Amino acid sequence: MSKKNLIVGQSGGPTAVINSSLHGVVSEGLAHSDEIGHVYGMVNGIEGFLAGRVLDFEEALPGEKLTYLTHTPGAYLGSCRYKLPESLEDPVYPELFRKFEEMNIGWFFYIGGNDSMDTVSKLSRYAAKIGSSIRVIGEPKTIDNDLIHTDHTPGFGSAAKYVASTVREITLDANVYEKKSVTIIEIMGRHAGWLTAASALARKYDGDNPLFIYLPETDFDQEAFLKDLEKAFETNCNLIVCVSEGIHDAEGTFICEYDSSVGTDTFGHKMLAGCGKYLENLVRSRLGVKARSVELNVSQRCSAAMISATDQQEAVAAGKFGVQAALNGETGKMVSFIREADADGNYQMVCGLEDVNEICNQEKVVPAEWITPDGHDVTEDFVxxxxxxxxxxxxxxxxxxxxxxFVYRK
Amino acid sequence: MSKKNLIVGQSGGPTAVINSSLHGVVSEGLAHSDEIGHVYGMVNGIEGFLAGRVLDFEEALPGEKLTYLTHTPGAYLGSCRYKLPESLEDPVYPELFRKFEEMNIGWFFYIGGNDSMDTVSKLSRYAAKIGSSIRVIGEPKTIDNDLIHTDHTPGFGSAAKYVASTVREITLDANVYEKKSVTIIEIMGRHAGWLTAASALARKYDGDNPLFIYLPETDFDQEAFLKDLEKAFETNCNLIVCVSEGIHDAEGTFICEYDSSVGTDTFGHKMLAGCGKYLENLVRSRLGVKARSVELNVSQRCSAAMISATDQQEAVAAGKFGVQAALNGETGKMVSFIREADADGNYQMVCGLEDVNEICNQEKVVPAEWITPDGHDVTEDFVxxxxxxxxxxxxxxxxxxxxxxFVYRK
Structure with a gap:
């Protein structure tokens, strides 16, 4: 019987290193040509696979071109936001597995966040149910760092580096004038504040900017915020404030909803600006100082220049580890990161495996003890x-x- | 008599290489220790100088530290937006020159844009009027590339590289889904569209994104825009649109004013969102497709990772050339760039000198022949x-x- 083939897909929002994870899976797959036949990619995830859109990596990215994946942002294979039905009785499952059989698939890899792990969970459970030998492995990916049972996620390090470096540069930019100013920097993260917390890494000395960091893990009080700024102006000229897009007040109302409740465009549609823009206006009108806001936006997840070498290497390692695990017969698992210290006590990371059913559809937030009691900073433990x-x-x-x-499909 | 001293200041908004120009002036000044005594910096420009805020570069950035200027964004010396009075009879002029005399200043350098060249013009004219031997030289700086009598300005190349690279990355990010989408990217430039035009450099092949580029040099027609998008959707899934912040309609109304005329926050203050946010809402409501907007914001002028080596080297060269010119007795001049071709026809730049009085308070826009007749792209000549x-x-x-x-003053 012919060798089984491997297929890999990407799902959810891209990161700066989701293609590094892809490189790890594909290069390790190709390295095991004794056991693995073709290494296929599904274009636009499980949704594209259902429509028959598949590529062969030896044709698509031959030789040296494959390594370009490790510095190319975006999802090379394209992505989707397709959620498989809850019921394993749904006809999409036999359809999928018929297609797997047609392509002689023995190993299935899915790179993504929470929702993608849900796909891995369902496919591995269905495989067990019908007695299929297909190995199904999840490769973690998210800038939000909100997956449980892993020290951190591939993609977070590069996004954190982008945030820290950019906040540092904006601080330099804000410091050029000697006129009181407030700069609000809005950072991605609806429910988990990991990425916003990373702005603390921008500081060069005690008391350096950003002076205020607000995460969605705590309640945001607009009046207390304004008082804190006024106090900070007693000893500082230019204040940098970093906020998660998902900050909310004690009643649970998102701060970004405060403006959209009133602002409408000329067509009568609600204007949806972010919380940064709202707070900019709040500060300007209430404190009468120069205020501006910067929404870091998608560059947080797609800046090639800010790829962390550590993040990139770990993403590749996770990809390779997943293939090795699948070849060892593992299935229904997500590759995880376990933090260890080397002989000198320095940071070191090793890969592990976790039951994907315990991971999907859950969320890890910044622990309360890593947020300072005043609610507007993170502790040294986080740093x-x-x-x-x-x-x-x-x-x-x-x-x-x-x-x-970069490499890209046209 | 003791050797005369050199003083240099920075003014206006910072760029990624304004400190490279500073490095050129300071290093060349220090290299001429036979003719030049101290090399001073004025902190926060002419305004800080009037308040007595001066540093000595040999103390502030000794040895190797000085070279760190060439990769440090922001204005190391700090900046100001102080405009000297029009009348040379104003008492600030004798005050300034008395301070110059106290510090035994022989050479004065000012790095900045239009307004800074106005300062250079006034100081050199006042020096001539009172028979002072002080040499006054302007060093150009602006991401906007809008100074006349120079091929381009230091700072533009790095900002253009940031725009092109970021638009490229956002294109990769937008391409991951197979659902119709419009991404509006708002780029700096109120009156001159040079930086927005640089988004054309992001294209990898004919017909690649960004598919639409709108400059403030032409009138923006909202209905024509929507029609163009609809037509583009016939052959494309994800559309990237790059707009200058200063785009306006045929009546001269800024597009960003269309929303602020209606939107108010909960305090009754006008919400000032940009034209990108307005167009995002327009597209979503009128075309019913997924729409998002990205304001590139201050990173355009302060991203260290996106410094163009060409821009950096030219900025240093301009700084050095200015010092050499001053030592040769030149005054009231701005250093300019003249484009030449080397023996192989490749790009080469040499420095020149222009009368600063003919430069200040004028503006160079993108020539009409470099904008395509349909008004939503630039030509190959621009590229x-x-x-x-x-x-x-x-x-x-x-x-x-x-x-x-980076290096910075605390």
């Missing part, structure tokens, strides 16, 4: 946790056009 | 002009904290 994850630069090759040389 | 300016990466050293190692 010690996050600092190792942003280490190292990646050399992104330039094309003749002066831009990073 | 040929801009491409050489974004070439080359700068290696920014990392500190132990994993962030770029």
């Amino acid at each position: 010690r946790y996050a600092r190792p994850l942003i280490q190292g630069n990646v050399n992104v090759p330039l094309g003749e056009d002066g831009l990073p040389a | 040929r002009y801009a491409r050489p300016l974004i070439q080359g990466n700068v290696n920014v050293p990392l500190g132990e904290d994993g962030l770029p190692a």
